[in-house]
């Protein structure tokens with residue numbers, strides 16, 4: 234962390250005193266710390282004690298002409314390698330989630346070109362309030378990172394639960410992680426809502442050999458799967474794309490692995506796990522040829538054409554969706570149907586045990602196979618949405634937004650049920 238610069242935004246919470254210790258520990262590590270304090274924060278600790286530790290003046294006012302000339306709110310936010318909000322009050326979190334900018338702290342945050350690290354600290358009821366949870370969810374979807382809150386005793390008597398500011402070592406660890414990963418992601422701009430997630434995507438057709446020169450294939454171009462891989466990478470995910478033979482360039486920022494058959498696709502998919510999300514967009518052949526010729530099968534005069542005996546290929550979607558160990562958090566299958574699209578897709582969702590099905594009508598008149606646009610239905614248990622006709626890139630971007638929203642909400646639900654359980658256990 235040496236030579237990094239952190240802009241610490243201190244909110245008006247009882248835990249503000251802990252940021253004095255944090256500043257000391259960061260300075261010991263050679264980190265340059267600048268501090269912005271909200272008006273409320275100054276009720277808890279003084280700018281004087283903070284500036285004694287940072288060796289810098291503390292910034293408190295938005296309308297401070299000297300500051301605007303020398304170092305305005307835009308420069309304050311841009312000069313830093315990372316903005317840390319600690320303690321992040323319910324009020325500051327609400328302002329960030331809604332884009333308010335009515336004081337120096339919120340203006341600096343809104344003007345920032347990088348996602349902040351947020352360390353919430355508040356009363357458990359404030360934290361668990363649906364309004365705060367909505368705001369947290371929104372900020373996560375916007376790419377912000379959270380550290381804490383931790384669960385335990387509150388400063389108020391007889392209050393316990395989630396809401397304690399993360400301890401200083403945990404804050405330092407999160408800063409280290411974020412400034413380290415920032416180096417690799419800076420080139421791509423903001424880390425995005427899938428930052429730190431591993432997304433596996435399959436794409437294209439599979440080729441099932443008949444002999445060394447012939448194969449069975451289908452008309453999948455790979456455009457939709459490749460677009461999803463590209464969109465997930467743009468959203469900050471680490472993406473592994475496993476593709477059958479296609480005539481497409483490898484998407485930027487994606488690890489692309491080329492396979493030919495369904496069996497290879499399954500083996501490689503299993504090797505790439507663990508993953509947070511798996512999107513099975515490939516048009517995998519249902520069957521392969523039972524006895525493939527070692528040599529080119531010859532036409533024989535007067536003899537009938539050879540009969541091809543087919544055997545079932547492994548079901549990649551079902552295999553991964555039904556894993557007991559190492560199942561991705563979100564398993565999404567694609568259904569290519571030519572009739573009764575919704576009905577067949579709903580049945581597929583149940584049969585395969587996946588979480589979502591993206592269903593598209595691939596009958597020849599739609600031109601979906603190989604075309605540039607797609608009209609899809611997103612089917613989850615008990616509900617479905619039909620999207621208008623969109624380019625395959627827009628389908629990919631919309632699906633990735635849905636994925637980010639889903640991961641953010643399951644993360645919060647899990648954290649809350651854990652903290653509520655801890656609270657109940659305590660009683």
Ligand SMILES: Cc1cc2nc3c(=O)[nH]c(=O)nc-3n(C[C@H](O)[C@H](O)[C@H](O)COP(=O)(O)O)c2cc1C
Pocket residue numbers: 243244245246247248271272273274321322323324325354355356359
């Ligand atoms: C004694 C006291 C302690 C407080 N502690 C917290 C707290 O820990 N977390 C929080 O979100 N708000 C807390 N508040 C409320 C905030 O100070 C208040 O919402 C304020 O407007 C936050 O302003 P800021 O977000 O600009 O810092 C506390 C208020 C008082 C009077």
